[in-house]
Amino acid sequence: MPENKNLTASVAPMMDWTDRHCRWFHRQLSQQVLLYTEMVVADAIIHGPKERLLGFDPAEHPVALQVGGSDPDKLAVAAKTGEQYGYDEININIGCPSDRVQSGRFGACLMEEPDLVATCFAAMQAAVDIPVTVKCRLGVDDQDLDETLPRFIETVAEAGCTHFIIHARKAWLKGLSPKENHTVPPIDYDRVNGVKARFPKLQIVVNGQIETISQGLDLCEQGALDGFMLGRAAYHTPWILTDIDAQVYGRDAFGQSREDIALALIDYAKITQDVDRTTKALIRHAMGLFSGEVGARLWRRQLSEGLSAKLLPSDVLQQALDAMSAMRDAA
Structure with missing residues (x-):
């Protein structure tokens, strides 16, 4: 370049x-x-x-x-x-x-x-x-x-x-x-x-x-x-x-994990979901967070099932993250 x-x-x-x-x-x-x-x-x-x-x-x-x-x-x-x-x-x-x-x-x-x-x-x-x-x-x-x-x-x-x-x-x-x-x-x-x-x-x-x-x-x-x-x-x-x-910009390499980002999304959802019903769209946007990783299918399934159950966005994300953690603990 x-x-x-x-x-x-x-x-x-x-x-x-x-x-x-x-x-x-x-x-x-x-x-x-x-x-x-x-x-x-x-x-x-x-x-x-x-x-x-x-x-x-x-x-x-x-x-x-x-x-x-x-x-x-x-x-x-x-x-x-x-x-x-x-x-x-x-x-x-x-x-x-x-x-x-x-x-x-x-x-x-x-x-x-x-x-x-x-x-x-x-x-x-x-x-x-x-x-x-x-x-x-x-x-x-x-x-x-x-x-x-x-x-x-x-x-x-x-x-x-x-x-x-x-x-x-x-x-x-x-x-x-x-x-x-x-x-x-x-x-x-x-x-x-x-x-x-x-x-x-x-x-x-x-x-x-x-x-x-x-x-x-x-x-x-x-x-x-x-x-x-x-x-x-x-x-x-x-x-x-x-x-x-x-x-692209010559800044420090990204240092967070996917789990860190999932936790940030949960906190964001907790703040916004009570005042903005469109926050549920966040679940759809986050489907690809674990793309290419072990457990990606489990993550997507948990999010989809949580949406179908009409849970709060923060609860959907938390349950999906818990399922990912349980899977990894069992591996």
Whole structure:
């Protein structure tokens, strides 16, 4: 890895996954990784229950708010609201391929409207003092990426955007589900490298099918990229996040055990479960804590059974941890 390269590592915004409880959990595994919220639609931020949609624990910093929309004025208000709530970055979603998002004229379909994206970005950045970034795809459907991707980046960069997170695959807006859009269009890291080579002064972060920290670092080195973003791997095998502080940021190696983290989750649940019924989602987010370890299946089963029994989240976690301890004592 080049010396003095200020790389970044982040966990992608993922609908139904990266809520405040998931982010708090991930923060226990890395103090440096940049965390992202689920996408929140600008109209919801303006008209909806702001605290429920935007509230977060101060421990989550650094944390970015991802916003969806295509109305510059509404996006500017949403960005300003996010800044007032204390987010460190505002990100605009130009990557989600779902039908619902398309019907609202935002997400990946905006890859076909770079001028509008540039206008939206400019309005958002003018409204806030924190960075506004863009998360996009390589393109959509039958676009000629040799032509459309550079034009998209150049147009939005001319509006002042200096930071792009690029999911290194196309999105197919018709004929594929959002789930299929995560795997079916082929991954193309070379396209992301090409963007960095053509626009070397921009910060370019690669996203898509990155399974390990080592892979992310290798991709950054190969393409002279500025960072990498983990998606499903961070959710299903969250322990990989414990390598980030040392390997990416040069900090001390992670020193806690999985049991330590489980105890921290129990304490967190005890504090939040009486005032926030969504704390039960923490159980689902913690399913992968012991992934790859002896007893991982027992851990998942105990959590699933505890959820089915409608126990308090702290009790579900405690019973699962007790079962893990009993198993190890008997080994």
